[in-house]
Amino acid sequence: MSEPSTIGIIGGTGWLGRSLALALLETGFVLPEALLLSNRSGTLDDPQGSLAGVGITADNQELVARSELVILSVRPQDLSSMALDVQGKLLVSLVAGASLADLQAHCASQRVIRAMPNAALDIRQSYTPWLASAQVEAPAKAYVQRLFETCGAADEVFSEAQLNYLTALSGTGPSYPALLARALFRDALARGLPEGVARRAVIGVVVQASQLIGERHGFEALLQRLSEYRGVSAAAIEAMAEAGFEASVGAGLDRAMEVAQSRLFEPVVAPQKPR
Ligand SMILES: NC(=O)C1=CN([C@@H]2O[C@H](COP(=O)(O)OP(=O)(O)OC[C@H]3O[C@@H](n4cnc5c(N)ncnc54)[C@H](OP(=O)(O)O)[C@@H]3O)[C@@H](O)[C@H]2O)C=CC1
Numbered sequence: 001m002s003e004p005s006t007i008g009i010i011g012g013t014g015w016l017g018r019s020l021a022l023a024l025l026e027t028g029f030v031l032p033e034a035l036l037l038s039n040r041s042g043t044l045d046d047p048q049g050s051l052a053g054v055g056i057t058a059d060n061q062e063l064v065a066r067s068e069l070v071i072l073s074v075r076p077q078d079l080s081s082m083a084l085d086v087q088g089k090l091l092v093s094l095v096a097g098a099s100l101a102d103l104q105a106h107c108a109s110q111r112v113i114r115a116m117p118n119a120a121l122d123i124r125q126s127y128t129p130w131l132a133s134a135q136v137e138a139p140a141k142a143y144v145q146r147l148f149e150t151c152g153a154a155d156e157v158f159s160e161a162q163l164n165y166l167t168a169l170s171g172t173g174p175s176y177p178a179l180l181a182r183a184l185f186r187d188a189l190a191r192g193l194p195e196g197v198a199r200r201a202v203i204g205v206v207v208q209a210s211q212l213i214g215e216r217h218g219f220e221a222l223l224q225r226l227s228e229y230r231g232v233s234a235a236a237i238e239a240m241a242e243a244g245f246e247a248s249v250g251a252g253l254d255r256a257m258e259v260a261q262s263r264l265f266e267p268v269v270a271p272q273k274p275r
């Protein structure tokens with residue numbers, strides 16, 4: 001496969017589609033004139049001009065005709081009612097709950113990649129696992145890996161089960177840190193802290209202090225080091241564990257994975273014949 005010279009993003013003005021478009025432009029991965037976006041109105045709201053020169057259309061088939069690589073970034077329910085024939089071209093879908101087989105049948109291509117970024121694509125810090133159908137050639141896979149590295153880290157995975165699990169674990173992006181932040185915030189308010197202090201303390205922990213977790217400090221090593229004081233942190237970590245912290249996380253992931261594998265996308269228009 002020679003590298004696609006044109007990229008089209010269906011749903012390219014949404015949260016993920018637009019963030020991806022901006023990342024591809026910022027990194028020079030694609031030139032504005034080689035990028036085409038679609039949405040239902042065919043209009044582009046771009047007050048800052050960051051998408052200057054990029055094409056916009058309301059006609060998804062026109063986008064397919066003009067793009068060598070088609071990226072699908074609409075909500076699952078919008079895909080269900082969308083007739084789309086990608087004419088055997090390489091299709092990269094970001095749609096949660098749409099399996100490779102569903103996408104092949106619905107969009108008329110055997111060459112399909114399912115990718116699962118998260119909302120941190122917005123700040124070019126997504127973690128994006130992806131799964132390719134057997135018909136995707138090695139150079140196309142290498143190209144897609146580089147494409148997602150424009151906005152964070154990416155890994156190929158090798159089963160729908162792994163991708164569905166990762167939809168629950170990492171596709172949810174900021175959900176779990178935000179849940180922890182809300183629990184800490186509510187606790188602080190319940191104990192009478194002023195709201196501003198509570199909010200800044202929580203952000204200080206969940207957003208700022210958590211940056212210590214990374215290349216230099218693994219999370220296990222950090223927990224160990226803090227626990228070794230046998231003081232306040234150790235008491236909190238152990239009491240939270242005893243109260244069922246990990247069981248609660250496991251239950252949430254179970255439920256999220258059930259939804260991720262439950263065909264959020266159900267075709268209501270006739271499938272195309274895969275090419
Ligand atoms: N947001 C997230 O955190 C994550 C989302 N995902 C998946 O990514 C996909 C996109 O999500 P997200 O960007 O958040 O959703 P948004 O609702 O922000 O964006 C959806 C886009 O699709 C457009 N659209 C809707 N219907 C059509 C249509 N018939 N033809 C062309 N464009 C259309 C919308 O534009 P308009 O309404 O103007 O037509 C909009 O630009 C979803 O499938 C989701 O499951 C995956 C991981 C994380």
Ligand SMILES: O=C(O)[C@@H]1CCC=N1
Pocket residue numbers: 096167171172173
């Ligand atoms: O919650 C959702 O369905 C989307 C897909 C994964 C993350 N956000």
